[in-house]
Amino acid sequence: SDGPVYERVALIGLGLIASSMFWAMKRGGVAGHVSGYARSEATRDTARRIGLCHTVCDSIAEAVADADLVVLAVPVGAMGAVAAEIAPHLKPGATVTDVGSVKRTVITEVGPHLPETVHFIAGHPLAGTEHSGPESGFSTLFDNRFTLLVPVEGTDPEAVARLRTFWERLGARVEEMDAEHHDLVLAVTSHTPHLIAYTMVGVADDLRRVTDSEVIKYSAAGFRDFTRIAASDPTMWRDVFLNNKEATLEILGRFTEELFALQRAIRTGDGDMLFDYFTRTRAIRRGIL
Ligand code: NAD
Structure with a gap:
């Protein structure tokens, strides 16, 4: 309906959830430009072959450098290490979110690594399938499904509102919930x-x-x-x-x-x-x- 919610989005981890987010962003014109990074070269090659992301980067630093929104879409156990890796390269004012299936440990493991100049808002789309990997995504995965956002005390309400709009434009219904x-x-x-x-x-x-x-x-x-x-x-x-x-x-x-x-x-x-x-x-x- 309207223009992009974020000009530049970075997807870290290119599996079922991230690839579905890309196709849904593309469908709705939700982002101006999407860069992607995955740890394995095979995944990055597949992503390039199928046109997943506007740019697939070989370095995580390059992927997040200009991003207004960074989405951590890796297994829950990898969130903390990935947050530490991206921290020095984030643009001030950027929002960092995740899509992990567990929220309490993700918040305690990711939060401390990030600089105070970025907004961290944990999230979880309640949508999935038994398939995984870059080729498993599809644009309608989030349609009419809930996405739960878990802002902590002191989170900038404007940053939360924008992330809410982002998910709504991907087709989701958004609610807020505490981590526990x-x-x-x-x-x-x-x-x-x-x-x-x-x-x-x-x-x-x-x-x-x-x-x-x-x-x-x-x-x-x-x-x-x-x-x-x-x-x-x-x-x-x-x-x-x-x-x-x-x-x-x-x-x-x-x-x-x-x-x-x-x-x-x-x-x-x-x-x-x-x-x-x-x-x-x-x-x-x-x-x-
Ligand atoms: P997936 O297995 O399809 O993809 C995971 C991606 O992360 C792959 O690109 C993989 O290469 C990458 N990765 C794995 N370990 C990594 C590491 N240590 N560092 C960097 N990258 C790494 O998984 P998915 O289903 O897209 O799940 C991603 C996240 O979304 C998980 O946290 C999961 O809990 C959550 N989630 C999954 C579902 C579901 O039903 N599949 C639903 C909602 C949320």
């Missing part, structure tokens, strides 16, 4: 479900040795959905659990209690308990849709 609450909510809605999917696929894989390939061959809807989730990037998900330890352990504890209650109901033939439980969960699903 974000990490607990995401432990319930995303992190623990992923862990359960990994477990279920692992169990089936063990079982396959007993039943040949039948588990895979006859895989029905339930199991198929788990395998899709369990195909997600191992580095990204390792970092999520290492960085959202407290909240995921809390939710896993509750999950285990519920699982034991259901296990007991099955053993004792408590049909009422199972029926009531499934009735309650069905109502939750109908409330979402």
